[in-house]
Amino acid sequence: MKIDIIGAGSLGLLLAGRLTQSGNDVRLWCRGGEQCRKLKDEGLTVSYEDGRDPTSISGDRFMSAPIEGFADAYLREPSDWIIVTVKQDILHNVLPEFLSPLKDLREQQVHIICFQNGIGHMEMLSNLLPKANLYAAVTTEAAKRKSLTEVIHAGAGEVWIGEWSLKNGQTHNIHTDLQVNYLIEVLIMAGFSAFLSNEVDTMIYRKLLINAVINPLTAIWRIPNGELLASEERLQLMKELFREATMVYDACGVTYDHDAWDNILKVCRTTAGNTSSMLADVLASRSTEIRWINGSLVEMAERTGTLVPLHRLICQLVEGI
Ligand SMILES: NC(=O)C1=CN([C@@H]2O[C@H](COP(=O)(O)OP(=O)(O)OC[C@H]3O[C@@H](n4cnc5c(N)ncnc54)[C@H](OP(=O)(O)O)[C@@H]3O)[C@@H](O)[C@H]2O)C=CC1
Numbered sequence: 001m002k003i004d005i006i007g008a009g010s011l012g013l014l015l016a017g018r019l020t021q022s023g024n025d026v027r028l029w030c031r032g033g034e035q036c037r038k039l040k041d042e043g044l045t046v047s048y049e050d051g052r053d054p055t056s057i058s059g060d061r062f063m064s065a066p067i068e069g070f071a072d073a074y075l076r077e078p079s080d081w082i083i084v085t086v087k088q089d090i091l092h093n094v095l096p097e098f099l100s101p102l103k104d105l106r107e108q109q110v111h112i113i114c115f116q117n118g119i120g121h122m123e124m125l126s127n128l129l130p131k132a133n134l135y136a137a138v139t140t141e142a143a144k145r146k147s148l149t150e151v152i153h154a155g156a157g158e159v160w161i162g163e164w165s166l167k168n169g170q171t172h173n174i175h176t177d178l179q180v181n182y183l184i185e186v187l188i189m190a191g192f193s194a195f196l197s198n199e200v201d202t203m204i205y206r207k208l209l210i211n212a213v214i215n216p217l218t219a220i221w222r223i224p225n226g227e228l229l230a231s232e233e234r235l236q237l238m239k240e241l242f243r244e245a246t247m248v249y250d251a252c253g254v255t256y257d258h259d260a261w262d263n264i265l266k267v268c269r270t271t272a273g274n275t276s277s278m279l280a281d282v283l284a285s286r287s288t289e290i291r292w293i294n295g296s297l298v299e300m301a302e303r304t305g306t307l308v309p310l311h312r313l314i315c316q317l318v319e320g321i
């Protein structure tokens with residue numbers, strides 16, 4: 001399968017490494033020329049924390065190039081899938097320029113899948129590329145980029161993929177069905193646990209609830225996920241964030257599991273040693289995804305007249321860092 005991956009960070013490198021290793025034709029689009037040169041010279045390494053041998057893929061087995069060349073390359077030679085693995089701010093503020101040349105291509109041609117946490121990006125893309133087949137992926141995989149050419153696969157999880165266009169009332173199309181089933185097969189062959197979901201929006205909101213409670217508090221207190229459970233004060237604040245978020249879901253008609261709170265506690269336990277992605281961004285002085293996580297809940301609250309003072313404050317606190 002021919003696959004474009006936009007964003008050579010943690011998830012992008014993991015996907016590029018695994019998909020190249022299992023025989024796919026990968027083009028990896030990076031932000032900077034330095035990373036492309038290093039990937040060409042040194043290749044790409046996927047390593048593990050449990051003592052397993054790393055996998056090294058030489059730089060001539062996949063293509064890496066600066067994002068500026070993406071649209072021309074795609075229009076000359078389209079791929080079967082475009083996988084987007086940049087953070088939300090780049091997807092919203094930078095990628096439209098590079099993706100908009102694809103907007104007039106026929107529906108059968110463009111298949112895009114987005115791996116972002118948070119919400120808002122799928123709506124933005126469906127406005128930008130109304131003819132494209134858009135898919136969202138929700139994943140519990142954990143990847144950490146160690147250098148420009150090395151990624152640590154820190155935890156194996158699942159990848160749930162669902163068609164976003166369906167949500168917008170577009171008709172189901174046999175061609176896209178085949179195409180997504182083929183992608184899932186390819187991901188499985190590459191070693192991922194990948195599944196098709198007819199309820200990907202429910203899964204997105206389920207993950208949003210987890211991220212909206214865990215990520216900002218770990219970022220503010222600078223603690224690993226498991227430490228959230230270490231005191232009653234921390235648990236109380238988590239519970240209040242959870243309570244406000246579920247009020248917003250109720251007001252907007254978004255469903256959530258009856259054991260959603262227990263599930264958040266479980267995620268803290270199973271990822272106890274993890275640095276959350278928001279804390280990692282704060283520690284590296286990068287902008288965070290707070291606007292598309294807690295900020296989205298604040299927007300939903302505004303639309304429905306729900307009061308979410310803690311989510312508002314937490315957005316300001318994280319943005320203030
Ligand atoms: N990592 C994980 O385990 C998981 C991540 N996610 C989600 O996946 C998304 C990606 O996360 P993750 O891989 O961790 O993020 P990273 O920050 O590791 O990677 C993002 C990449 O995008 C690159 N980038 C920035 N600007 C551009 C640009 N203009 N053109 C091309 N590439 C650019 C960055 O380059 P540079 O480094 O040069 O700035 C970086 O390599 C996020 O929304 C995250 O929430 C979801 C579940 C798990």
Ligand SMILES: CC(C)(CO)C(=O)C(=O)O
Pocket residue numbers: 117210211214215225267271274275276277278
């Ligand atoms: C589930 C969790 C909190 C794991 O660290 C995560 O998705 C993140 O860090 O963004």
